[in-house]
Amino acid sequence: MDAYLLDFVIQHREEAVTPWVVALTTATRPAFVMVGALVASALLMVTHRAMPLFPAAAVGLSWVSSTALKYVCGRERPSRELQLLYEYNPSFPSGHATTAFAAAMVLALLCRRWWVLTVWIVAAAVGLSRLYVGVHWPSDVLAGALLGAAIAAATFAVMRKVAAEGAS
Numbered sequence: 001m002d003a004y005l006l007d008f009v010i011q012h013r014e015e016a017v018t019p020w021v022v023a024l025t026t027a028t029r030p031a032f033v034m035v036g037a038l039v040a041s042a043l044l045m046v047t048h049r050a051m052p053l054f055p056a057a058a059v060g061l062s063w064v065s066s067t068a069l070k071y072v073c074g075r076e077r078p079s080r081e082l083q084l085l086y087e088y089n090p091s092f093p094s095g096h097a098t099t100a101f102a103a104a105m106v107l108a109l110l111c112r113r114w115w116v117l118t119v120w121i122v123a124a125a126v127g128l129s130r131l132y133v134g135v136h137w138p139s140d141v142l143a144g145a146l147l148g149a150a151i152a153a154a155t156f157a158v159m160r161k162v163a164a165e166g167a168s
Contacts, residue, residue, distance in 0.1 A: 002137040009131040010082055018132075022084060025096065025129040030063045033099040037106070051159050055106045058152035062102035065151060066095045066144060075140070082134035094136045097144030098151075100126040105152035 037059035044052035075092035077083070104123040108116045127145055130136040 002139050005138040006078060006082070006131055006134070009128070010134055013132060018084065021129045021132045024125060025085065025133055028096055028100055028126045028129075030066075030095045030099040033103050034059055034063055037103060040106070051156075051163055054110070054156060054159050055103075057159065058106050058155040059099055059102045061155055062098045062148045062151045063095065066093050066098035066147060069093055069147075070095070075137075078134050078137060084133040085135060087135040091136055092140045092143060093147055094127065094130050094140045094144035096130050097123075097127040097136075097141045098148035101145040101148035102152040103148075105149045105156075109152070109156045 034056075037055040040055035041052050044055070070090040070092060073092045074090050077087055077091040080086070100123040104116075104119045107119045123145070127141040130141055131138060
C-alpha cells in the first residue's frame with residue numbers, strides 16, 4: 001500500500017507546483033518549526049499567559065521523539081531516483097509531519113478559533129509535501145502526524161495538571 005500511494009503521488013507531480021511544494025517542505029524543517037515554537041513560548045511569557053512553555057515543550061518533545069524513533073526503527077527512505085530533495089537519515093516517522101502536527105495541535109489547544117482549521121490544512125500539506133518530493137513513505141507521514149498530535153495533546157494535559165496543582 002505504501003509503494004502504491006507513493007507512486008500515485010509521484011506520478012501526479014506537476015512542474016508548475018513543484019517549486020511551491022519544495023519551498024513548503026524546506027520552510028517547515030523541524031528546526032524551523034522549533035524556532036516558531038520558541039517564539040510562541042516567548043510571546044506567551046511576555047503576555048503573561050498560562051503555560052508559556054507549552055509550545056516549545058510540545059514541539060521539542062515531538063521532534064526529539066521522532067528523531068529517536070528514526071534510529072530505533074531504521075527504515076530506509078524511498079529510492080533515491082524518486083527524491084527531488086536528498087535526505088540521508090532514516091525515514092520512519094516523518095519529522096516534518098511530527099513537528100507540523102504538534103504545532104497544529106498546540107495552536108488548536110491554545111487558540112480554539114475557526115481559523116485553526118487552516119493550521120491543520122497546512123500540517124496536512126506539509127505531510128503531503130514529503131510524499132511529493134519522494135523522501136517518505138505514506139506510513140511515515142501518518143505515523144509522524146499521529147505522534148506529533150499525540151505528544152502535543154499529552155504535553156498539554158500534563159502541563160495543565162501541573163499548573164492547576166501549582167495554583168492550589
